Every structure is written in structure tokens, then in C-alpha cells.
Amino acid sequence: MIEPRILKGFRDSLPQQELRRKDLITCLESVFSSFGLVPIDTPVLEYTEVLLGKGGGETDKQVYTFTDHGGREVAMRFDLTVPFARYMASHAHELPLPFKRYHVDKVWRGENTQKGRYREFYQCDFDIVGIDHVSADFEILLIINESLKRLGIPAFSVHLSHRGIFNSFLADLGIADRAPDILRCVDKMQKIGLSEVEAQLQEIITIQQTRDVLAFISASGTPLEVLSALGDLCGKAQEHIHRLSILTDFAMDAGCADTLVINPSITRGLDYYTGVVYETYLDELEAIGSICSGGRYNDLASLYTKQKLPGVGASIGLDRLLAALDELSDTPSRSSTADVLVICMDESRMGDYQRIACRLREAGLHAEVSLTKRRLPQQFSYAERVGIPLALILGEEELESGTYTLRDLQSRMQERLQSIEKLVNRCRLLTGKGAHTL
Amino acid sequence: MIEPRILKGFRDSLPQQELRRKDLITCLESVFSSFGLVPIDTPVLEYTEVLLGKGGGETDKQVYTFTDHGGREVAMRFDLTVPFARYMASHAHELPLPFKRYHVDKVWRGENTQKGRYREFYQCDFDIVGIDHVSADFEILLIINESLKRLGIPAFSVHLSHRGIFNSFLADLGIADRAPDILRCVDKMQKIGLSEVEAQLQEIITIQQTRDVLAFISASGTPLEVLSALGDLCGKAQEHIHRLSILTDFAMDAGCADTLVINPSITRGLDYYTGVVYETYLDELEAIGSICSGGRYNDLASLYTKQKLPGVGASIGLDRLLAALDELSDTPSRSSTADVLVICMDESRMGDYQRIACRLREAGLHAEVSLTKRRLPQQFSYAERVGIPLALILGEEELESGTYTLRDLQSRMQERLQSIEKLVNRCRLLTGKGAHTL
Numbered sequence: 001m002i003e004p005r006i007l008k009g010f011r012d013s014l015p016q017q018e019l020r021r022k023d024l025i026t027c028l029e030s031v032f033s034s035f036g037l038v039p040i041d042t043p044v045l046e047y048t049e050v051l052l053g054k055g056g057g058e059t060d061k062q063v064y065t066f067t068d069h070g071g072r073e074v075a076m077r078f079d080l081t082v083p084f085a086r087y088m089a090s091h092a093h094e095l096p097l098p099f100k101r102y103h104v105d106k107v108w109r110g111e112n113t114q115k116g117r118y119r120e121f122y123q124c125d126f127d128i129v130g131i132d133h134v135s136a137d138f139e140i141l142l143i144i145n146e147s148l149k150r151l152g153i154p155a156f157s158v159h160l161s162h163r164g165i166f167n168s169f170l171a172d173l174g175i176a177d178r179a180p181d182i183l184r185c186v187d188k189m190q191k192i193g194l195s196e197v198e199a200q201l202q203e204i205i206t207i208q209q210t211r212d213v214l215a216f217i218s219a220s221g222t223p224l225e226v227l228s229a230l231g232d233l234c235g236k237a238q239e240h241i242h243r244l245s246i247l248t249d250f251a252m253d254a255g256c257a258d259t260l261v262i263n264p265s266i267t268r269g270l271d272y273y274t275g276v277v278y279e280t281y282l283d284e285l286e287a288i289g290s291i292c293s294g295g296r297y298n299d300l301a302s303l304y305t306k307q308k309l310p311g312v313g314a315s316i317g318l319d320r321l322l323a324a325l326d327e328l329s330d331t332p333s334r335s336s337t338a339d340v341l342v343i344c345m346d347e348s349r350m351g352d353y354q355r356i357a358c359r360l361r362e363a364g365l366h367a368e369v370s371l372t373k374r375r376l377p378q379q380f381s382y383a384e385r386v387g388i389p390l391a392l393i394l395g396e397e398e399l400e401s402g403t404y405t406l407r408d409l410q411s412r413m414q415e416r417l418q419s420i421e422k423l424v425n426r427c428r429l430l431t432g433k434g435a436h437t438l
Numbered sequence: 439m440i441e442p443r444i445l446k447g448f449r450d451s452l453p454q455q456e457l458r459r460k461d462l463i464t465c466l467e468s469v470f471s472s473f474g475l476v477p478i479d480t481p482v483l484e485y486t487e488v489l490l491g492k493g494g495g496e497t498d499k500q501v502y503t504f505t506d507h508g509g510r511e512v513a514m515r516f517d518l519t520v521p522f523a524r525y526m527a528s529h530a531h532e533l534p535l536p537f538k539r540y541h542v543d544k545v546w547r548g549e550n551t552q553k554g555r556y557r558e559f560y561q562c563d564f565d566i567v568g569i570d571h572v573s574a575d576f577e578i579l580l581i582i583n584e585s586l587k588r589l590g591i592p593a594f595s596v597h598l599s600h601r602g603i604f605n606s607f608l609a610d611l612g613i614a615d616r617a618p619d620i621l622r623c624v625d626k627m628q629k630i631g632l633s634e635v636e637a638q639l640q641e642i643i644t645i646q647q648t649r650d651v652l653a654f655i656s657a658s659g660t661p662l663e664v665l666s667a668l669g670d671l672c673g674k675a676q677e678h679i680h681r682l683s684i685l686t687d688f689a690m691d692a693g694c695a696d697t698l699v700i701n702p703s704i705t706r707g708l709d710y711y712t713g714v715v716y717e718t719y720l721d722e723l724e725a726i727g728s729i730c731s732g733g734r735y736n737d738l739a740s741l742y743t744k745q746k747l748p749g750v751g752a753s754i755g756l757d758r759l760l761a762a763l764d765e766l767s768d769t770p771s772r773s774s775t776a777d778v779l780v781i782c783m784d785e786s787r788m789g790d791y792q793r794i795a796c797r798l799r800e801a802g803l804h805a806e807v808s809l810t811k812r813r814l815p816q817q818f819s820y821a822e823r824v825g826i827p828l829a830l831i832l833g834e835e836e837l838e839s840g841t842y843t844l845r846d847l848q849s850r851m852q853e854r855l856q857s858i859e860k861l862v863n864r865c866r867l868l869t870g871k872g873a874h875t876l
Contacts, residue, residue, distance in 0.1 A: 001741070002488055004524045005488065006488075010481035034804045036775075038773065044558060045445055045448060045558065050441075094452065095452075096824060101453070133810055135810065138788060138789075139792070146796070305442070306439070337471045350572075351691020354577070358584070358692065365472075369573075
């Protein structure tokens with residue numbers, strides 16, 4: 001006998017969790033599709049050299065790499081961005097540009113699990129590449145907005161800023177060469193707070209420069225107020241400030257400016273970003289941090305092709321979002337999607353039970369059939385345990401007369417319905433499933 | 439610059455293919471759910487010992503195995519059955535029994551790609567475990583039926599047989615010890631034909647025994663005729679024949695007996711199966727072989743637990759099914775799901791375009807916005823190329839007057855609509871999207 005253990009940092013998904021994850025992904029994918037984004041997929045395994053380049057940084061140590069049967073050095077994908085860059089280099093000539101894509105799938109990193117991190121987890125990325133235009137920056141903002149609204153999240157804000165403005169400001173101060181360190185330090189603001197950022201900045205730059213940087217990142221108010229303050233602080237960044245101001249105008253025209261915050265302290269640690277950057281916070285759960293982040297990059301696939309592919313995109317933290325939805329919602333999650341449990345009264349009637357269940361299924365209802373005869377209370381209690389709201393009782397009498405006894409398991413009310421049409425309508429009413437939802 | 443090559447046997451999925459695959463999976467999962475089956479997930483990486491046991495057969499050589507950062511021997515899953523067995527051993531106490539599950543996801547095998555095989559491919563499994571009852575055998579048959587019907591496959595048949603009957607028959611002939619070889623040989627019938635099977639059988643058993651086996655596997659006719667013939671041929675298998683006959687009765691009661699064929703030549707090569715076995719053939723594409731196969735097994739998780747878990751299930755060959763649907767369908771596949779392309783006439787109006795597009799999205803329509811101003815014919819031709827049927831033209835005049843010009847790209851007819859409600863209704867009508875499909 002082998003012990004059925006699983007690897008540290010990996011998880012089985014029980015039906016209840018898996019249903020919630022699938023619901024979340026279905027909802028997000030339907031938002032992405034509604035904007036005309038299309039799905040792509042790439043292999044889980046790729047040549048190590050293609051995924052990691054020739055270098056070997058901090059991330060690389062976490063990547064699962066090995067030698068395959070044919071002696072090739074291969075690696076499991078550790079994000080969905082690098083494979084997308086490789087994909088665009090391979091397929092740009094077959095795709096319309098700008099190309100709008102989404103990709104929701106697993107990635108793997110041999111992270112330290114003591115930090116509560118998993119070694120197998122989901123990423124959810126959406127991007128618009130082949131265009132450097134404020135209309136694309138704006139569309140990504142809209143998609144973030146729509147995604148959270150469609151998930152029923154009551155209050156959130158999308159914080160926006162522009163790397164170009166900050167870089168220009170640092171250049172004015174004569175500390176452009178320290179930009180990476182400063183960005184990384186400012187990026188920790190939400191986590192460590194203003195005074196700690198101040199202390200850390202003073203190790204990199206002078207006290208006056210630190211004050212100037214803090215004044216910059218502390219600018220707050222309505223989008224127009226912040227943009228005006230930034231205009232005063234960095235005269236040479238007018239072009240970038242103008243771009244954010246057009247984006248703000250678009251958001252007002254589209255009626256979605258209420259969630260928009262221009263926040264100069266948003267920098268995103270990564271060198272990768274060159275233009276607008278996004279972070280998204282839930283008003284009621286600020287402590288969990290940003291649940292959707294991203295930004296504009298100059299050139300997606302420069303590692304693989306000379307073709308210039310500027311783009312903009314963002315990534316939703318699915319695990320974090322699931323945790324947030326858990327906290328925000330009171331409705332218990334189910335471990336079944338069935339609407340009706342067809343009770344088994346007589347095992348020889350299984351053909352009839354399934355025939356009637358099929359009628360319900362054709363009408364878009366989910367009908368599970370009990371496969372063996374057990375006492376009625378046992379069958380009811382199974383339904384209640386997994387979250388099936390209705391039970392259909394088909395005794396000899398019902399089957400002979402073509403009638404249907406439907407039991408609402410919560411109210412314990414039973415009623416006899418005289419036709420399959422009436423049964424379907426009653427089930428729809430009681431489960432809230434409209435006539436057209438299939 | 440790194441060449442953006444991918445590994446042999448692995449594939450990128452372009453939007454057109456990925457949309458088709460996702461549609462197929464969504465359709466199958468909605469059928470599974472309609473029967474009350476629930477989704478589960480397991481890790482892609484597991485301990486090698488857990489996935490492969492302590493042995494090392496033919497499959498094992500194809501499994502991707504390696505040593506991870508922590509010195510653990512790990513393997514990528516090569517099917518969805520072994521991880522499910524391990525999963526049930528770990529979680530049976532938390533799950534209702536019988537447990538009905540589905541799992542659609544990728545698996546990896548380092549197969550010889552010269553045979554046209556891929557090293558990364560999808561499996562689609564559904565099972566009912568914790569029950570040894572004809573009602574479960576019957577439900578799996580129904581799910582196969584419903585899946586193919588829902589996919590719009592015009593004509594197919596599910597071929598059924600019972601391992602127990604064949605084994606009993608071979609025991610009667612005194613050749614029970616040769617059963618594995620004989621089963622494997624008979625299993626090739628569809629591929630190599632009757633006379634080649636005869637030749638191969640004669641290398642294992644006598645000429646008379648070969649004749650008897652051939653008589654057994656050639657029994658044909660209606661389910662009742664075949665069952666009666668089998669009853670005559672193997673008197674000691676009455677119990678198993680009775681089970682198939684109850685299953686046939688159920689199918690008749692449920693109104694789905696028309697696709698059912700009792701075919702004693704169906705054996706499924708694997709030792710694993712102990713009861714009913716299934717293969718599914720498309721009438722118009724018999725040559726591609728079975729697109730859904732499975733059967734009943736005695737004990738799913740005996741490698742990991744003493745708890746006896748009998749079950750029955752089947753697996754759909756997604757790649758094969760996609761190829762079949764391609765051959766059977768005339769409708770060209772699209773590389774976009776958008777219903778409407780909102781034309782960009784003036785880049786400064788992007789906020790208005792998106793505001794109106796959002797109204798369409800709220801109504802369940804997919805509205806893509808052109809992100810830059812290009813000549814009208816160019817924007818139309820993009821829509822036609824990716825398969826977007828409608829274009830929405832919002833010039834100054836339309837935006838000022840609150841009207842909407844909608845162009846049907848196929849008929850090239852344009853009409854002016856006077857309100858957003860009229861626009862929504864017209865789009866729904868022209869795309870066939872009902873009021874309630876979100």
C-alpha cells in the first residue's frame with residue numbers, strides 16, 4: 001500500500017472549492033469575451049532557454065527545470081507573460097494587431113511554502129498588444145472595472161499612475177540613476193507605510209530629495225487635482241500627464257470615473273513597465289492588497305523578435321480574489337450544482353426516473369438521480385448536505401398518473417404537479433433559473 | 439535573440455482553436471453538471487512513487503519524471519485516473535458516496551511523436567464511484583448519449599458489453615488463463631478486422647476455441663437478440679447477462695435505447711475493467727474509432743487504501759472529438775466571439791464608444807471597440823476576417839442625436855436605430871442571441 005500523500009505547496013481541490021473557482025473563472029472569462037478578447041494557450045513545458053533566457057536571476061531558482069527523455073533542458077511555465085511573449089514572436093504574423101488576449105491557467109514555482117505560498121497556482125492575465133495608445137490603456141482600466149462589478153464586489157478603486165511621470169520627476173531631481181531602487185522602495189508603501197518608506201529612501205538619496213519624492217507620491221485628491229499637482233511638480237512630463245488626463249476624460253465620458261484614483265505612489269516594482277501602471281484595492285478589504293495589477297510595457301517580445309510589440313495588460317490574483325469574495329459574501333458555497341434530486345423509491349424504475357430527469361435537463365435544470373433506494377430522510381439529508389434545494393418524488397402513484405411530487409427541502413413543503421410543464425416551471429421559479437438560462 | 443521554438447509534441451493554441459476547444463469543454467461540462475456531477479482538481483505534479491507505484495511498466499517510460507529542488511522524486515500526471523484514485527483514498531471520508539465527478543484537463547506523456555501523437559493533450563473523464571449497481575452503469579451510458587446529442591452529432595452508437603460474460607465464456611472453454619492475451623487481441627477487431635483477429639487468435643488457442651471465440655464476439659442484432667444469444671453461449675454468466683438486460687430495459691424506459699448496441703467484441707484492452715465496458719462510434723465517421731470509452735472497475739484506489747471503491751466511468755477523447763466535429767460541420771469557426779465591432783471614427787470619442795459598448799455588454803452582447811482610427815473599409819475587413827457579424831457606426835451625427843447606425847457586414851445593409859433599446863434588440867435578432875443568454 002502506498003501512502004496517498006501530495007507534495008508540499010500543492011493542493012487537491014474538493015468539489016466545493018472547484019465549483020467556486022470555476023464560477024469565478026467563468027465570470028471573468030465572460031467579461032473578457034464581452035470586450036472581444038480571445039483566449040490562447042501555450043504549452044506547460046518549454047525549452048528552459050526560451051523561458052529563462054540565458055541568465056539566471058532570483059526567479060530562476062524557483063522554476064521547475066529538468067532534462068527530458070530526449071536530453072532537452074525543459075522548464076514548467078512560471079508565469080503567463082513569458083510564454084505569451086514567445087507566442088507573439090511565433091504567431092504575430094497570423095494574428096490581427098492590436099491583438100487582445102486573455103489566458104487563465106496554472107503556473108508553477110518552487111517557492112518557500114512557509115510564507116503561505118503555493119507552488120502550483122493560477123494566473124489570470126489579459127493584454128492588448130501591438131498598440132501604444134491611450135485607448136488601450138483605457139480599455140484595460142474598463143476591463144478591470146467590469147470584472148469586479150460583474151463579480152458583485154461592492155466597492156473598489158483602481159489606482160493609476162504613470163512610470164514616465166515619475167522617471168521624469170527623478171531626472172529633474174538628478175537621481176534618475178537611482179530610479180530602480182527608489183521605485184522598489186516606493187512600491188512597498190501600502191505594506192510598510194509612509195514613515196518606513198521615508199527611512200529607507202534616506203538611505204538611497206538626500207533628505208531634501210526624500211522630501212521631494214514624498215511630496216510627489218503623496219499628491220492626492222480628485223484625478224484632475226492630482227494631475228494638476230503633478231503638472232506643477234514635473235514640468236517636463238507634460239506628455240505623460242496629458243495622456244493620463246485623456247484617460248480620465250474617457251473614464252468620465254464612459255461613466256466609470258467613480259472608481260478611478262490617480263495615485264502617484266503606485267509604481268509597480270518591476271522594471272518591465274514603462275507607461276501607465278494599475279493597482280486595484282477593495283475598499284472593505286484594503287489589507288489584502290491589490291487584487292489586480294498591471295501596466296504598459298514598451299516591448300513584449302524583444303527577447304525573441306525584432307518586431308516591436310508595445311502593449312498593456314493586467315493580471316488578477318485569483319487566489320486572493322477568491323479569499324476576498326469569501327470574506328465579502330454570506331451565501332454558503334455549495335458542493336453540488338444540482339437543482340433537483342430525483343428520489344429513488346424503487347430501483348427497477350431507474351429508467352423512468354432518468355427519463356423525467358432528462359426532461360428537466362433539456363429545460364436547463366440540473367437534475368441528479370439517486371442511484372439506490374435508501375430511506376427517504378437519508379436521501380433528503382444528502383440533498384441538504386450538498387446544497388440541492390429540491391427533491392422530486394416519483395412513487396407508483398405519480399408514475400401511473402403522470403404527476404410529480406416536488407418537495408422544497410428548506411421549507412419542507414410538498415406539492416403535487418399535474419404535468420411536466422408545470423413541474424419545469426415550478427422548478428425554475430423555486431431555483432430562480434429563468435426560462436432561457438441553459 | 440532567442441529563437442522562439444517550442445518542444446516537439448507540444449502545441450500553441452491560436453484563438454480559433456482555443457475558442458473551439460473551450461466551447462467543446464463548456465458544452466461537455468454543462469452536460470456533466472446537469473446530471474449532478476461535480477468538478478475536482480488534482481496537482482499536475484505528484485510524488486513519482488504515488489503516481490507510478492513501485493513498478494515500472496511500458497507507460498512509466500513515457501512519464502515525465504524528475505528530481506525537484508528539495509530532492510523529491512516527482513512526476514507530471516500522465517492521466518486523470520491515477521490521480522483520481524489517490525484523491526479518493528485521501529478524501530473519501532469528506533465526500534458523499536456514491537461520488538459523481540468529472541475532470542477535464544491536460545496530461546503529459548513523452549510519446550513517440552512520429553505516430554502523430556502529442557506529448558501534451560487533454561483528457562475528459564467522468565466517473566461514479568462507491569457503488570456497484572446497474573443504475574450507475576446506466577447513468578454513464580446516458581451521460582455519453584446526452585454529451586454527443588448536445589454537441590449536435592447526428593448519428594452515433596454506444597457499444598456495450600460485459601467483461602464478466604466474456605471471462606465466464608472463456609472459463610467454460612477452459613482457456614481462462616489466456617484471457618488477457620485473448621482480450622487484447624479481440625480489442626483490435628475494429629482496427630485490424632475479423633480475419634486478422636482469427637489469425638492472431640490461432641497463435642494463442644486451438645482452431646476450435648478460435649471458432650467458439652469468434653462465434654461469441656460476432657453475436658449481433660437488437661440488444662435483446664444478442665443477450666439471448668449470449669445466454670445460449672455461456673450458461674454460467676446469467677447474472678452478468680441479466681445486468682445488461684436490466685440496463686437495456688432502463689434505456690428503453692428512458693427512451694434512449696436507439697443508440698444502444700450490445701456488442702460482445704468490445705473488450706477494452708485494459709485489465710482494469712471488470713464489468714460493463716463502453717465504446718462509442720460515430721456512424722458517419724467510423725474510421726476514427728471510439729470517441730468515448732470506459733467501463734466498470736472493481737476497486738479504484740486499492741493501491742492507496744483498504745476501502746473498497748468500485749466504480750464506473752468513461753473518458754472522451756477531446757482531440758479526436760474536435761477533429762470529428764470539424765469533419766461533420768460546415769460552419770467556419772471564428773477567431774472572435776464579438777457580436778459587434780464599434781467603429782472608431784474619432785479617437786477623442788473613445789469614452790463614448792466604450793459607454794455605448796458597455797450598454798451592449800450589459801445586455802449580454804459581446805462588443806469590441808476599434809482602438810484606433812483607420813479607414814472604414816479596413817475596420818470592416820478586420821471584423822469580417824475574425825468573424826464579427828455587425829459593425830456599429832457612431833459618427834458625430836449619431837452621437838449628437840443619440841442614434842445608432844448598425845451595419846450587417848454580410849448583407850452590407852445599414853440601418854439607423856433611434857434608441858439603445860432598439861439597438862440591443864436589433865443586435866440580438868441579427869446574432870440570434872436571446873434576451874436571457876448572458
